[in-house]
Amino acid sequence: MNFCDECGSMMKADDSKWVCDGCGHEELRDETAEAAMTTTQGQEGNTVVDMSDVDESQVGPTVEQKCPECDETRTVRYEMKQIRSADESETRFFTCTECGYKWREDDH
Structure with a gap:
């Protein structure tokens, strides 16, 4: 380019x-x-990562949070992603380790 x-x-x-x-x-x-230029040629395909052999404790950080499904404070896995413009805060994605329910939180 x-x-x-x-x-x-x-x-x-x-x-x-x-x-x-x-x-x-x-x-x-x-x-x-x-x-010397870096290209994206040949990088078009997405690859699927097999997570079936990964131990649950290695999947990501956890925090105590109230699960909307269980309605109790549980240990939940979370990850943060920047899905909006850079001047806005990251979105937090949670997964309950007990029931598997997933939800997200945004700052308003």
């Missing part, structure tokens, strides 16, 4: 040159520089 020196837009490869979609600026391609 290459970025335009004129306007900063992403350029596209067109035979022996890079062409900017934004302003039309063109640059010659450099094979040596392109060989």
Whole structure:
């Protein structure tokens, strides 16, 4: 991937040159520089991870939390993920180790 020196837009490869979609600026391609670039080519597929042989204690951190399904304070596994914009807090995902119920919490 290459970025335009004129306007900063992403350029596209067109035979022996890079062409900017934004302003039309063109640059010659450099094979040596392109060989050092990291690509996503060949990384399109998702792989499934088999967790069936993993001990429950190795799946993630736990905390004492009231399970909405059991309606009692239980040990629950949790993980945090950034699923909204970076200026908002992470979403917490919980799984009850007793009944397997899953829920999430967001800061409002």
